[in-house]
Amino acid sequence: MVSLACLTGLALTLNSPMAEAQTAAKEIFGRTPLPSVNPAEVHGFYSKGCISGAVAMPTDGPTWQAMRLERNRRWGHPNLIALVQKLSRDAVSDGWPGLLVGDISQPRGGPMLTGHASHQVGLDADIWLTKMPNRKLTRQERRDTSAISVLKNDTLYVDPNIWTPAHGKLIARAARFDEVERLFVHPGIKKALCETYGSSPQNASWLGKVRPYYGHHYHFHIRMKCPQGSTECRKQDAVPAGSGCDASLDWWFTKEPWTPKPPPKDAKPVKKRVVTLSDLPNSCSAVLREPQPANEQLVTFDASYDPTAALASASPSSAPAAKSAGIGFDWPIPGSRPY
Ligand SMILES: [Zn+2]
Secondary structure, eight states, rough: OOOOOHHHHHHHHOOOOOHHHSSSSHHHHHHHOOOOOOOOOEETTTTTTEEEEEOOOEEEEEEEOOOGGGGOOOOOHHHHHHHHHHHHHHHHHHOOOOOOOOOOOOOOOOOOOOOSSOSSSSOOOESSSSSSOOSSOOOOHHHHHOOOOBBBBBSSOOOTOOHHHHHHHHHHHHOTTTTEEEEOHHHHHHHHHHHHHHHHHGHHHHHHHHHEEESSHHHEEEOOOOOOTTTBBOOOOOOOOSSSSSSHHHHGGGGGGOOOOOTTTTOOOOOOOOOOOGOOOOHHHHHHHHHOOOTTTTBBBBBOOHHHHHHHHOTTHHHHHHHHHHHHHHSSSOSSSOO
């Protein structure tokens, strides 16, 4: 629940430019409870940026449940929220019983108090590799339930008792979306995908988007491309051509990636510098000052619901009014509160 003290604290922080300049950006963004209501706009890069006009993944849908609600990290660009919802429907048609949705971004993106270097611009989403149960989880279960690793204990390989063809299909579905820039999975998962799909050249382009990386054996990570027209969104370098089922994957099964490198002999101890607002794009300070939704207004987004059409059919004359009031398909839609 958003407490008044919390909002007041934020206002105090922002009222003092001196204090703001020295405060860790994660403290400011991590304690901002609501998004801005400006039009959706991405500012910066996946690991250094923020977002205006984020909308929330609804806590429940017919084909998904959002997890870890207490973290308040289910905010994203409307295109990403729509994409995750589409993936959830497609996955169900493939036989996966529904998505458990993990962290997306904070209400205005930015660095987080804990975890995740990226997830800062509302274009990254974590999807659990655990099937959605056939009942609505309680808030407490969403906090306490752990995802299941698909790896065999203490190995770099998937456990055939846990990993199923349906896991592979789900990741393939996500990677095939044009708007998806890349996915991150554990190297053992990439290997399993290469074994299932790698022999067919027509799978190369989506397989190439599935990038092996540390972690990511409890969940996989979807990264969306910069939305069209988002001029302040910084693109990531393209993934290498080809499926990636090659020597670059084999490297992950050597000792090198898993052995900490000793520091060079003459290395000075590096002091970790605090990331402040001045390290982020200039527009991120402005994003923090953008207006928030009125108290009882929602900010969840259901892509299967077209509010303009609903309003038009209820009362043809009300549709333009709704549009000018900011109610539209690419805008936060009033509804239930995020909590
Ligand atoms: Zn992630």
